Amino acid sequence: MRNPFKFGTIVENEFFTDRTQELQYIVRVMESENHLILINPRRFGKTSLVVKAAKQMERPYLLLNLQNVITTQDLASKLLKEIFKLYTWEKIKHLMTHFRIVPTISTNPVTSGIDVSFQPTSDSNVLLEDAMALIEKVSTPERRLIVILDEFQEIMQIAKGLDKQLRTIMQMQQGLSYILLGSQESMMTEIFERKKSPFYHFGTLMHLNKIPYQDFLDYLNERFSPVIGEKSETVAKEILLLTNCHPYYTQQLASQVWELAKYEEIKDNLVNEAVVRITSNHDLDFERLWVKFNRMDKQVLQALCRGENPLQNRQLATSTIYSAIKRLMRMGYIIRTEKYEIEDPFLKRWINDKQL
Numbered sequence: 001m002r003n004p005f006k007f008g009t010i011v012e013n014e015f016f017t018d019r020t021q022e023l024q025y026i027v028r029v030m031e032s033e034n035h036l037i038l039i040n041p042r043r044f045g046k047t048s049l050v051v052k053a054a055k056q057m058e059r060p061y062l063l064l065n066l067q068n069v070i071t072t073q074d075l076a077s078k079l080l081k082e083i084f085k086l087y088t089w090e091k092i093k094h095l096m097t098h099f100r101i102v103p104t105i106s107t108n109p110v111t112s113g114i115d116v117s118f119q120p121t122s123d124s125n126v127l128l129e130d131a132m133a134l135i136e137k138v139s140t141p142e143r144r145l146i147v148i149l150d151e152f153q154e155i156m157q158i159a160k161g162l163d164k165q166l167r168t169i170m171q172m173q174q175g176l177s178y179i180l181l182g183s184q185e186s187m188m189t190e191i192f193e194r195k196k197s198p199f200y201h202f203g204t205l206m207h208l209n210k211i212p213y214q215d216f217l218d219y220l221n222e223r224f225s226p227v228i229g230e231k232s233e234t235v236a237k238e239i240l241l242l243t244n245c246h247p248y249y250t251q252q253l254a255s256q257v258w259e260l261a262k263y264e265e266i267k268d269n270l271v272n273e274a275v276v277r278i279t280s281n282h283d284l285d286f287e288r289l290w291v292k293f294n295r296m297d298k299q300v301l302q303a304l305c306r307g308e309n310p311l312q313n314r315q316l317a318t319s320t321i322y323s324a325i326k327r328l329m330r331m332g333y334i335i336r337t338e339k340y341e342i343e344d345p346f347l348k349r350w351i352n353d354k355q356l
């Protein structure tokens with residue numbers, strides 16, 4: 001019997017739970033002429049969700065993570081590479097006659113994938129325009145292409161003015177759908193909500209919540225039953241209390257609990273034992289992290305650990321606390337759901353244990 005929980009990579013099939021309404025919503029947007037912008041904290045399940053939606057629609061999709069893109073030229077060649085994965089050379093070669101700079105295309109014997117390269121001196125704007133034009137050409141009304149650009153906020157780091165250039169091209173394109181994903185909420189909001197931004201109101205904005213409690217409880221319970229038996233539900237509830245239904249951390253903790261129950265036959269304090277193991281595995285990382293926080297950051301994190309609202313601290317100026325919260329949110333250590341909370345329940349536990 002293999003571990004029924006999975007964390008860290010895209011989840012599909014039996015590892016994916018709930019999100020039925022969100023899936024329906026994405027499908028509706030993709031069937032329309034509109035584009036979708038999905039903004040969320042890290043590891044809420046963005047990529048898994050949109051990949052599932054694309055597969056469900058049986059439409060071709062291209063997924064590119066902009067975190068892995070270094071320059072405009074790199075963006076052009078990575079887009080082409082993805083197109084070559086989706087369509088046969090026979091199908092696209094006649095669509096490439098418009099290319100002003102012909103790329104060198106070769107098969108990589110190691111990865112058996114396709115490599116695309118350009119002369120280093122090529123004008124990168126031309127390369128990008130040509131690649132984007134090809135994207136539009138390969139899409140057909142029967143099989144409309146979905147282009148998923150993950151970690152889209154990185155667009156601002158790749159090259160100056162790239163946002164404007166891309167927007168100019170994208171707004172002229174027809175017959176394909178874009179899904180733009182991002183995990184840095186402040187930057188994504190800046191890109192799509194600031195009036196002067198080229199991407200202002202480019203598409204339908206969507207925020208993903210955590211997975212609903214009851215669904216996650218059933219999901220955990222069902223998978224624990226064969227190894228834990230009648231205590232499954234209690235264990236599942238303990239897990240959700242700690243992770244507050246965060247998709248990634250719930251799966252991580254559930255996975256560890258399952259391992260302990262199955263292979264070490266631990267019966268009592270299962271969840272606590274699992275938390276101790278995970279937290280101690282990260283001890284060094286947390287230590288390194290902690291020393292980097294400034295005094296105000298530490299105070300905010302400690303208040304959150306105690307379950308307090310840091311903004312209610314009367315000894316400190318609200319504006320100072322607020323800017324610390326904003327900074328910690330930008331870096332991803334704090335997320336805002338119904339309230340502010342520490343993103344990582346294991347970091348929270350570590351801070352609590354150290355009583356720093």
Ligand SMILES: Nc1ncnc2c1ncn2[C@@H]1O[C@H](COP(=O)(O)OP(=O)(O)OP(=O)(O)O)[C@@H](O)[C@H]1O
Binds near residue numbers: 040211
């Ligand atoms: N629908 C789901 N059901 C169960 N677990 C899920 C679901 N969606 C996500 N997860 C859990 O969260 C993890 C992260 O999912 P995914 O990589 O799709 O999120 P993401 O928001 O794209 O993350 P990142 O910010 O790292 O790009 C998965 O590996 C899985 O453990």
Ligand SMILES: [Mg+2]
Binds near residue numbers: 046047048150
């Ligand atoms: Mg992702």
